[in-house]
Structures are given as structure tokens and as C-alpha cells.
Amino acid sequence: MIEIKLRIPDRAAVGEVIEVRTLALAPAIDEEVFGPDGLPVRIFRAFRCTFEGREVLRADLQPGMARDLALTFPFRVPGSGTLTLVWVLESGEELVRRHAVGV
Numbered sequence: 042m043i044e045i046k047l048r049i050p051d052r053a054a055v056g057e058v059i060e061v062r063t064l065a066l067a068p069a070i071d072e073e074v075f076g077p078d079g080l081p082v083r084i085f086r087a088f089r090c091t092f093e094g095r096e097v098l099r100a101d102l103q104p105g106m107a108r109d110l111a112l113t114f115p116f117r118v119p120g121s122g123t124l125t126l127v128w129v130l131e132s133g134e135e136l137v138r139r140h141a142v143g144v
Contacts, residue, residue, distance in 0.1 A: 043067050043084075045128070049140045053118040061090070065110040065128050065136070085110045087129040092142075093122040120144055 048062040067084045083104040090097040098114055110128070121144045128136040 043128075043130075043136060045136060045138055047126070047138060047140055049124065049142065051141070052143045055118060055120055055144050058115050058117050059142075061112075061114055061116050061124070061126075063088075063110075063112045063126060067108040067110075069108070083131050084108060085128055086131050086133075088112060089127045089129070090114075090116075091125045092116070092119070097124070118142055118144065 044066040046064040046066070048060075050059050053059050065085065083102070085102050087102055088098070088100045088110070090099075097116055100112070102110070116124070122142060124140045124142060126138045126140070130136070
């Protein structure tokens with residue numbers, strides 16, 4: 042089970058730039074960390090963040106040695122609304138978290 046941790050302010054002034062910090066903690070990999078092709082096993086395929094349906098950030102992720110995924114990015118608050126954060130796993134499963142930001 043992947044544990045998601047967020048550090049996002051609940052309140053911000055219109056136009057204020059806040060820092061969005063995310064950490065996805067993957068379970069320990071019991072099997073080998075390299076696949077049959079010699080590349081590291083990939084857990085996370087992509088990450089997306091939207092605010093009230095408008096794209097804020099999209100990242101296509103590549104294999105790496107860290108099993109956990111930390112992402113930090115700035116976000117200029119246009120008003121009150123909800124940030125939707127989506128982690129796409131290699132299996133295609135999506136982990137979704139929502140965080141309300143008030144003005």
C-alpha cells in the first residue's frame with residue numbers, strides 16, 4: 042500500500058505563491074529492483090495536478106533507484122478551490138488526493 046503525504050497550506054491570499062509538497066511512500070520491494078531488461082523497476086509512471094479542472098503540473102516519470110517519490114512545486118493561488126493530485130502507478134492504477142485551498 043502506498044502512503045501519500047501532503048504539505049499544502051489550507052489558506053492563501055489571491056495571487057500568493059504557495060509551496061506544494063508531496064511524498065508518496067511505496068512499500069518495500071521484496072523482489073529484485075531490476076527487471077529482466079536490466080532497468081530499475083518503476084513504481085510511478087506519472088503525476089498530475091489540477092486546480093478546479095485547470096492543469097497546474099504534469100510529469101511523466103522515468104525509472105529510478107528511489108522507491109519513494111517526492112515532488113515539490115510552486116503554485117500561484119487564483120482563488121478558493123480544490124487542488125487535485127493524481128499519482129499514476131505503473132499498473133495503471135491512479136491514487137487521487139484532493140486538498141481545499143481557501144482565500
